[in-house]
Amino acid sequence: MFSRARKTPIAEWWWTVDKPLLAALMLLMTCGMVMSFAASPAVAERLGLSPWHFVIRHALFIIPTIGVLIATSFLTHRQARVAAIAGLAVSIVLLWATLRFGVEVKGARRWLSFAGQSLQPSEFVKPFFAVIGAWLFAESMKRRDMPARILATGLMGLIVGALLLQPDIGQTALVLATWAALLFLSGISWLLIFALAFVGVGLLFGAYMFFPHFARRIDTFINPEGGGNTYQIDKALASLLEGGWFGRGPGESLASKAIPDAHADYVFSAAAGEFGILFCLVLVGLIGFIVVRALVGAQAQSSLFARLAASTLAIQFAMQCGINLAVNLNLVPPKGMTLPFVSYGGTSMIAIAFAMGLVLSLTRARPEERMTTGLPAYRSAMVAAE
Amino acid sequence: MSLASEAAVPTIALEGSRKSRSQLTRARIRWVIFGLILVFGVIAGRLVQLGSVVVETSIEGQTRDAITATRPPILDRNGLEMAVDIRVPSLFAEPRRIIDVEEAVTALRTVLPELDADWLRRRLTGDRGFVWVKRELTPAVADRIFQLGIPGLDFVTESKRFYPGGREASHILGAVNIDNQGIAGIEKNMDDRDVALLQELGLARDRALAPVSLSIDARVQHVMYSELLDTFTRYKAIAAAGVMVDVRTGEVLAMVSLPDFDPNNPASAFELYDGKKDQRFNRITSGIYELGSTFKTVTFAGAIDSGRVRLTDNFDARFGIRFGRFTIDDFHGKHRVLSTSEVYKYSSNIGTIRIMQAMGKDEFRAFLTKLGMDKPMQIELPERRNPVVPEKFSEIVAATASFGHGLSVSPLHMAKAMAAFVNDGMMVPVTLYKRDEAAARPLYEPVISPQTSAQIRYLMRLNAIDGSGSRMDREARGYRTGGKTGTAEKVVDGRYSSSKTLAVFASAFPLDDPQYAMVILVDEPQKETPQSGTTAGWNAGEVTGRIVKRVAPMLGIAPDFSEMLDQALVPASMARAPAPENRLGVPSL
Numbered sequence: 003m004f005s006r007a008r009k010t011p012i013a014e015w016w017w018t019v020d021k022p023l024l025a026a027l028m029l030l031m032t033c034g035m036v037m038s039f040a041a042s043p044a045v046a047e048r049l050g051l052s053p054w055h056f057v058i059r060h061a062l063f064i065i066p067t068i069g070v071l072i073a074t075s076f077l078t079h080r081q082a083r084v085a086a087i088a089g090l091a092v093s094i095v096l097l098w099a100t101l102r103f104g105v106e107v108k109g110a111r112r113w114l115s116f117a118g119q120s121l122q123p124s125e126f127v128k129p130f131f132a133v134i135g136a137w138l139f140a141e142s143m144k145r146r147d148m149p150a151r152i153l154a155t156g157l158m159g160l161i162v163g164a165l166l167l168q169p170d171i172g173q174t175a176l177v178l179a180t181w182a183a184l185l186f187l188s189g190i191s192w193l194l195i196f197a198l199a200f201v202g203v204g205l206l207f208g209a210y211m212f213f214p215h216f217a218r219r220i221d222t223f224i225n226p227e228g229g230g231n232t233y234q235i236d237k238a239l240a241s242l243l244e245g246g247w248f249g250r251g252p253g254e255s256l257a258s259k260a261i262p263d264a265h266a267d268y269v270f271s272a273a274a275g276e277f278g279i280l281f282c283l284v285l286v287g288l289i290g291f292i293v294v295r296a297l298v299g300a301q302a303q304s305s306l307f308a309r310l311a312a313s314t315l316a317i318q319f320a321m322q323c324g325i326n327l328a329v330n331l332n333l334v335p336p337k338g339m340t341l342p343f344v345s346y347g348g349t350s351m352i353a354i355a356f357a358m359g360l361v362l363s364l365t366r367a368r369p370e371e372r373m374t375t376g377l378p379a380y381r382s383a384m385v386a387a388e
Numbered sequence: 389m390s391l392a393s394e395a396a397v398p399t400i401a402l403e404g405s406r407k408s409r410s411q412l413t414r415a416r417i418r419w420v421i422f423g424l425i426l427v428f429g430v431i432a433g434r435l436v437q438l439g440s441v442v443v444e445t446s447i448e449g450q451t452r453d454a455i456t457a458t459r460p461p462i463l464d465r466n467g468l469e470m471a472v473d474i475r476v477p478s479l480f481a482e483p484r485r486i487i488d489v490e491e492a493v494t495a496l497r498t499v500l501p502e503l504d505a506d507w508l509r510r511r512l513t514g515d516r517g518f519v520w521v522k523r524e525l526t527p528a529v530a531d532r533i534f535q536l537g538i539p540g541l542d543f544v545t546e547s548k549r550f551y552p553g554g555r556e557a558s559h560i561l562g563a564v565n566i567d568n569q570g571i572a573g574i575e576k577n578m579d580d581r582d583v584a585l586l587q588e589l590g591l592a593r594d595r596a597l598a599p600v601s602l603s604i605d606a607r608v609q610h611v612m613y614s615e616l617l618d619t620f621t622r623y624k625a626i627a628a629a630g631v632m633v634d635v636r637t638g639e640v641l642a643m644v645s646l647p648d649f650d651p652n653n654p655a656s657a658f659e660l661y662d663g664k665k666d667q668r669f670n671r672i673t674s675g676i677y678e679l680g681s682t683f684k685t686v687t688f689a690g691a692i693d694s695g696r697v698r699l700t701d702n703f704d705a706r707f708g709i710r711f712g713r714f715t716i717d718d719f720h721g722k723h724r725v726l727s728t729s730e731v732y733k734y735s736s737n738i739g740t741i742r743i744m745q746a747m748g749k750d751e752f753r754a755f756l757t758k759l760g761m762d763k764p765m766q767i768e769l770p771e772r773r774n775p776v777v778p779e780k781f782s783e784i785v786a787a788t789a790s791f792g793h794g795l796s797v798s799p800l801h802m803a804k805a806m807a808a809f810v811n812d813g814m815m816v817p818v819t820l821y822k823r824d825e826a827a828a829r830p831l832y833e834p835v836i837s838p839q840t841s842a843q844i845r846y847l848m849r850l851n852a853i854d855g856s857g858s859r860m861d862r863e864a865r866g867y868r869t870g871g872k873t874g875t876a877e878k879v880v881d882g883r884y885s886s887s888k889t890l891a892v893f894a895s896a897f898p899l900d901d902p903q904y905a906m907v908i909l910v911d912e913p914q915k916e917t918p919q920s921g922t923t924a925g926w927n928a929g930e931v932t933g934r935i936v937k938r939v940a941p942m943l944g945i946a947p948d949f950s951e952m953l954d955q956a957l958v959p960a961s962m963a964r965a966p967a968p969e970n971r972l973g974v975p976s977l
Contacts, residue, residue, distance in 0.1 A: 187420070189412040239438075247439050279439035283432055290428040294421055301417045313417050320424045324431065331434045 015076055018366040023295045027071065027343065027358055030288055031064055034269075034344035040252060041272035042265035042346060056265045056346050063348045067355040074359025075366070079308055082363055086133035089356070090157075093130060096123035097164045104168070112168050122349040124173040127161055129357035132180050132318055136311035139188045143306060154184065171209055171216055172337050176321060178205070183317045187310055223335035235332050237261045238271035242279065242331070249278030265346040267338055270330040285344075286327065293320040296358075299365030312364040315357045322354075458547050459568060460578070461599040462561060464606040465639070465822050471561055471575070471651075474550050477530035477543040478523040483514045486540035495536045496521070499529060512540075523566060524548050549575070551651045553606065556613050559645045559670040559771070560604055560820060563654035571654065574602065574820060577768045601822040603639030608632060611938045612642040615931050616908075620646070623913035623927045626662065629671035630935070631800055632906040635807035635896065637828040638816035640767075641904065645671040671909060674771040676796040680876030680924075681735045681856075682894040682907075683792030683802075688732060688740075689809050689844050690755035691747040693836040699728045699843055699961055701746075705738040711784040716741065719875075732847045733855035735873070741787045749786035756789075758835050759805050759815070761797050768820045775801060792874055799892070803907040805835075806871075806894050810845050810902035812838040839959075846957045848872065849899045853954065856925040860893065863933025866947030867940045868954070871895025871906075871932065873924035878912070888912050891924035893932045898945055900953045908932045 042056035049055075077085060096114055100123060104111030113120045135154045142150035158181045165174040182202070186195060210217045226232045240257040244250060255275030258264055264272035274282050293316055300312035319342055326341040328334040340347050342354040462471035486492050489512045493505055500522055511519055523546065525533075530543055549564045551557075562573015570576035578600060616628040629645040649657035649668050661667035669675065691697040705726045708717035718736050731739030744752050756762055762777040775797040778785050788794035800818065808815035813836035816828050836844075848870030852861040856873040874892035877884040891913050896905040913927040920926050940947070 183420070187413050187416045189416060242438050243441055279435050282435050286428055286432050286435065290425065293424055293428075297417055297421045297424070301414050306413065309413055309417070313413075313420065317420060317424075320427070324424070324427045327431045331431060331438065333430070333434055 011076065015366075019075055019362055020295065020299050020365050023292065023299065023365070024075070024362060026288060026292045026295065028068075030285075030292065030343045031067065033285055033288070034341075035061060035064065037269050037273040037277075037344055038265065038346065040255075040276040041258065041261075041269045044259035045262070045265045048262075059348075060346050063351050067343070067351045070352055070355040071359045071362070074356055075362035077360070077363045079305060079364065082133060082311075082360055083137055083307075086130045086137075086360070089126060090130035090134050093123045093126040094157075094160060094164070096121070097127055097161065099123075101164060101167055110168050110170060112170050120349075124165060124168075124170060125349045125353035126356070128173070128176055128180065128318055129315060129353060129360060131157065131161060131177060132184075132314040132357070133311045133360060135181060135184045136314050137307050139184050140305075140307040140310050143188055151188075154181070169213065171213060172325075172339055176318065178202070179321055180314060180318055183314050184310065187313055219335045219337075223332075234262055234268065235329075235336055238268050238330055239332055241271045241275035242282075245275040245278045247279050249274070249276050249281060252276055266340060267326065267345060268330060269345050270327060270341055289320075289323045289327075292358075293323070296361045296365065299361075303365065308364040312361050315361045315364075319354070319357060319361075459549060459564070459570075459575070462574065462578075463599050463601050464604045464609070465601065465641075466605065466607075467601075468606045469552055470557055470602065470604070470606065471549060471551050473547045475545050476524045476548045477527060478546045479521040479525060479530065479533060479541060479543055481512055481519050481521050482540045482542070483512050483516045483519060484540075486512050486538070489513050492538045492540070495538055496533065496541075499532045499536065549651075553609075554652065555648050555650050557604060557606070557609050557643075558648045558651045558657075559672070560602070560609075560640075560643050560769075561651050562769070562771075563649075563651045563657065565654065572657070572771065573651075573769055574600075576770045577820075580770075603634070603637075603641065603820055603822050604643070605641045605943075607942050608939045609642040609644065611942075612644045612935055615935050615938075616644050616646050619910050619913065619927065619931060622916055623910060625910045625913050625927070627667065627671060627911035628909060628931075629675070629799060629911075630906065630908040630931075631672045631803045632904055632935075632939075633803050633807050633818055635811040635902050635905050636816070636825050637823050638804075638807070638818045638831070639823055640818055640820050643670075643672050643820075645669070645675075670769065670771045671911075672799050672907075673765055673767055673769050674773045674798070676773050676775055676798050677890055677892070677909070678793050678796050678876045678879075679799070679802055679892050679894075680792040680874030680890070682872045682874035682892045682924075683795075684732065684735065684740050684790070684874075685809065685844065685848070685872045685894060686756070686759065686761075686805055687744050687747075687752065687790040688728075688847060689805075689836050689840060690752055691743045692728075692843055693755075693813075693840040694747045694751055696746050696748075697728060697743050699846075699959060701728050702726065703728070703731055703736075703739045703742040705731065705736045705742070707738075709738055709741055709787065711787060714784065716787060729847060729850055732872070733851050735856055737791045740790045744786060744790035749781045749783065752786055752790065753781045756795075759801075759808070761795075761801055761805070765798055765800050765804075766817050767800060773798065792876060799907045799909055802892075802894050803905050806896055806907065807905040808835050809841060810848070810896040810899065810905060811841070813841040842957075843959050845870065845896075845899045845902065846959055848896060849954060849957050852895075856923070857893070857895070857929055859925045860895065860929035860933035860936075863930055864897070864936035864940070866949045867897050867936050867945060868899045868948070869895055869897035869933070869936050870899045871929075873929055875923045889922060891922075891926075891928040893924055893928035895932050895936075897936050897940065898948075899957060903945070904943070906932060906935070908935070 038057050038060040042060070043053035046053050046055040100111050100114050103114060105113045105115050105120065107113060112124060113122055115121070134157065138150035138154040158177060161177050162174050165177065182198060185198065210220055222232055237257060237260045241255060241261060244255055244257040249255070253276070258272040258275035261268045261272050270282065270285070296316035296319070297313055300309050300316060303309040303312060322339055322342055325334065325337055325339045329336050329339065340350045343351060458473050461469055461473065464470050489509060492512055493508045496508060497503060497505060503522065508521070511521065521541070533541065534543070547568050549568060551561060560573055562575040563571055564575050565571045570579040612630050612632065616630055619625040619628045627646060630642070631640060632642045633640050647661040647668050649659070657668050659668070692699070702725050705718065705721065706723050708715040716737055718738055721736060721738065722734055726734065726736055726739050728743065731743060756777060762775060764772055764774045775795070777795045777797065781789060785794050804815065804818050813834050814832040815835045816831050816833070849868065850870070851857045851872055852870040857871050860871065861869060872894050874894070876890045876892065877886055878888040878890055879885070880888055889912065891910045893908045896902050908928045908931050910927045910931065913922055915922055916926065
C-alpha cells in the first residue's frame with residue numbers, strides 16, 4: 003500500500019506527510035485518553051453518571067477525531083482552501099444562529115443543539131478563519147490591487163461581533179490573536195505591531211471595564227484573598243502539589259477528585275496529582291514539539307499561502323495550549339480554554355483535528371516544488387531562506 | 389536578527405518583491421518560534437517550581453494522610469470484630485476565606501448549637517488556612533452544614549475507630565487518638581509494627597487493610613469480664629484482674645483488668661476511680677504485685693526439678709523460722725512435720741522455706757531468672773512494668789521470696805510460668821496475636837523436666853481437691869482444675885496490713901490434659917457473707933471456678949467426674965507411699 007513503486011494516493015501521502023508531527027499528535031491523543039482515566043471518573047460520579055461516562059465518550063470521540071485528522075491531511079492546497087471557505091461560511095452562519103437558536107449555558111449562548119448533539123460553532127470558526135485569512139493575506143501580499151486584507155479584517159469583524167454578543171471573550175481573544183498573528187507574519191512594521199499591541203492592551207482594559215465577570219476574575223487573580231471564588235484553581239494547585247514529581251499513582255490522588263472541571267479545562271492539574279510533575283513536563287515538551295515542528299514545517303513551505311496558513315494554525319494551537327496550561331498553573335487569570343486533544347469535548351477535539359489535519363496537509367513535502375528547484379522541498383526552502 | 393534590518397522591511401515590501409516577502413515571513417515565523425519557546429519555557433519553569441515546593445501536608449501538626457488513614461480491623465481468634473473503622477466527616481474552616489464571620493457563626497450555630505459563639509468567632513477570624521471546627525460529625529449533620537453554603541467551610545472524611553465490644557477488651561485493644569494513631573494497647577503495637585509504615589507509604593489510605601487476628605477469644609473474654617465485674621458487688625473489691633493463656637501456644641485468650649475504660653472514649657482512661665487517680669491501668673501487664681502463696685508453686689517446681697526435693701520428703705514445720713529479729717510462721721499452721729505435698733496443700737511458709745533451702749537460695753534465684761521473672765514481660769502491649777526481683781538473695785530475702793513476698797512480678801509472669809509448669813515444662817512466650825501450635829513449638833524453652841511438670845500438676849490438683857482450692861473445685865466440678873491460692877497482705881504505710889489483702893488464684897485446667905492456665909486477682913476483697921472468709925480461696929478461687937465452669941464447654945472441654953482421671957495424675961513415687969490423708973492416692977472419698 004505504501005510502496006514507492008506505485009503512486010497510489012495513500013503511498014504518496016505516506017511518503018510526504020510529516021510523520022514525526024503525526025506521531026506526536028497521536029501520542030498527545032493517547033496521553034489525553036490516559037489522563038481522562040485519571041481525571042474524569044470523579045467528575046462523572048459527582049454528576050451522578052457512571053464513573054466511566056466521560057472516559058467512554060472520550061474514547062468514542064477519538065475515533066472520528068483521528069479520521070478527520072487523517073482525511074484532512076490528504077487535502078491539497080486548493081482543496082484545503084475550498085474546504086475552509088465552505089467551512090467558514092457554514093460556521094459563521096451557525097455562529098450567528100447561536101445568538102437566536104443557541105442553548106443558554108451559564109449566561110452565554112455558545113452552543114447549538116441538534117439531533118441530540120451539541121455543537122460549538124466558534125470552535126470550527128477558528129481554524130477555517132486562519133486558513134482563509136492566510137489565503138487572503140497571501141493574495142494581498144502578491145497582488146497589491148486585491149483588497150484582501152480589508153476583506154480578512156471584515157471577516158474578523160463578522161466573527162468577533164457574533165462572539166462578543168454570545169458573549170465569549172476567550173474565543174474573541176483567540177480570533178483577534180489569529181488576525182494579529184497573520185498581520186505579524188505578513189510583515190507589518192514593528193511600529194504598527196507595537197501600536198496594535200497597545201490597542202490589544204486597551205481592549206483588555208475595555209473588557210475589564212465592560213464585562214463584570216471578566217473583571218471579577220482579574221480581581222480574584224490579583225488578590226486571591228479578596229473573597230473571590232478561587233475554589234477551582236485552589237483545588238488544581240492542591241492537586242499539582244499533592245502529586246509532587248512522581249505523582250500519587252493512578253487513583254491515589256485525593257486533591258484531583260475535588261476539581262470541578264477535572265475532565266475538561268483542568269485535566270492537566272488533575273493528571274498531575276496522579277502522574278506527577280515529571281509527566282506534565284513531558285506533556286508540555288510534547289506540545290512544544292508539535293508547535294515548533296509545525297512552525298518549522300510551515301517555514302519550509304515555498305508557497306506563501308501554505309506558510310502563512312500552517313503557521314497561523316500552529317500559533318492558534320500553541321495559544322490554546324499555552325492559555326490552558328497557564329491557567330492550570332495559575333500563571334494567568336482563569337479562562338475557560340480546553341487543552342487540545344486532551345480535554346473532554348467532542349466539538350473541540352474535532353475542530354482541532356481539522357486544524358492539525360490542515361497543518362499536516364499544508365506542510366507535506368511537495369514533489370512539484372522539488373521539480374522547480376531540482377532540490378527536495380526542505381532544501382529549496384533553505385535556498386530560499388538564504 | 390536585529391531590529392535595524394527589520395525596520396527596512398516595509399519599504400522592500402512596498403516594492404512587492406516576492407523573494408524578500410518570503411524571507412520576511414520566514415523571519416517572522418522564527419520570531420514566533422522564539423516567542424512560543426519562551427512561553428512554554430515559562431510554563432515548564434512554573435512546573436519545576438511547583439515540583440520543588442515542599443508540600444505542607446499537615447493539618448495542625450498532624451499529617452493529613454494519618455487523619456484519613458484507615459486502620460486494619462481487629463478480629464478475635466474466631467473472626468469476631470473487636471475494632472473496626474467507620475468513615476465520618478469532620479468540619480474544618482479556612483478562616484481567610486470566610487467572608488462574613490458573624491453570618492457564618494450564626495448559621496453554623498443553627499446546626500451545631502453546642503458550639504460556643506465567642507469561641508467560634510475567634511476560631512473563624514484571622515488569616516489562617518486551616519482550623520478544625522468540629523470533628524467526627526454524623527453524615528446527616530455534615531449534610532445540613534453543607535446545605536448552609538458557607539464559603540470557607542469544608543469537610544475531610546476521617547476514619548474513626550469503633551470498638552463494638554465497648555469496655556470488654558479495653559486493655560487489650562487500647563485506643564486511638566483523634567488522629568487515628570494508636571495510643572495504647574494493640575492499636576499502638578500495630579502502629580509500631582507496620583501500620584505506621586504502610587500509612588507512610590500512602591498504602592493505607594482509602595482502602596481496606598487485611599484484618600489483624602488476635603489470640604483473644606471474645607466469648608472467654610466476656611465471661612472473665614462479667615465474672616470479674618461481679619467481684620465488685622460480691623466481695624466489694626476495689627480492683628480485679630485476670631488472664632488466661634493457652635499453655636501450648638502461649639496465646640492469651642482473655643485479659644481483663646478492672647477498673648477499665650471505654651476505648652470508644654479514650655479520655656475515660658484518665659477518669660478518677662473512687663476519687664483516686666491512675667486506677668484504670670492494665671493490672672495484668674503493667675501492675676506488679678507480691679503474689680503471695682501462689683508463688684510457692686514456683687518454689688516447688690524449682691526445688692523438685694533440682695532433684696534435691698522429692699514429694700515424699702518430710703519437712704519440719706513445728707516451729708517458726710527466725711531470721712535475726714524476724715520470725716516467719718505459718719498462717720493457721722499445722723505445726724508438725726509435713727510431707728512435701730502437705731506443705732503445698734496447707735500452704736506452709738515454714739515448709740516452703742525449708743524446701744527452698746534444700747534447693748539452695750542461689751539455685752532458687754537462678755531458677756527465677758530461667759523463668760524470666762526478673763525480666764520485663766515480652767507481650768505486644770506497650771503498657772508494661774519491669775518486675776522487681778532483688779539481684780542477689782540474702783537468706784531472709786530468699787526465704788520470703790519462696791512464699792511470694794519481697795519480690796513483685798506481673799500476673800502475666802505468673803500465668804506464663806504456670807503454663808510452662810503444666811505444659812511438660814515447656815515455656816512459650818505469650819502473645820496477643822493468633823498463633824498455632826506448630827508455630828509455637830520452635831519457641832518452646834524447657835524450664836523444668838516433664839517429670840517435675842507431672843508432679844506439679846498432681847500438687848495443683850491435690851490442692852483443689854483437699855486444700856485451699858476446694859471452693860474453686862466445687863464451682864468447676866468435672867473440669868479437673870487445679871491451682872494455688874495466694875493471699876498477700878498489702879503494704880499500707882510501709883507495713884504489711886492483715887486487713888487489706890490481694891487475693892490471687894493461679895490455676896490450670898484440665899489437668900489430665902493441660903490446655904489453659906489462668907491467674908485471677910481480686911484486690912481488697914471483703915467477706916461475701918459473715919460466715920465466709922477473706923482468703924483467696926473464698927474469692928479469687930471461687931471466681932476462677934465460675935469462669936472455668938462457663939468457658940470450659942465453649943473451649944471444647946467436656947466435664948468428666950471420673951476419679952480415674954485424678955488418680956492418673958498421682959506420680960509413681962506417691963502411688964507407692966500414699967499419704968494417708970491424700971484423697972488422690974486413696975480411692976475412697
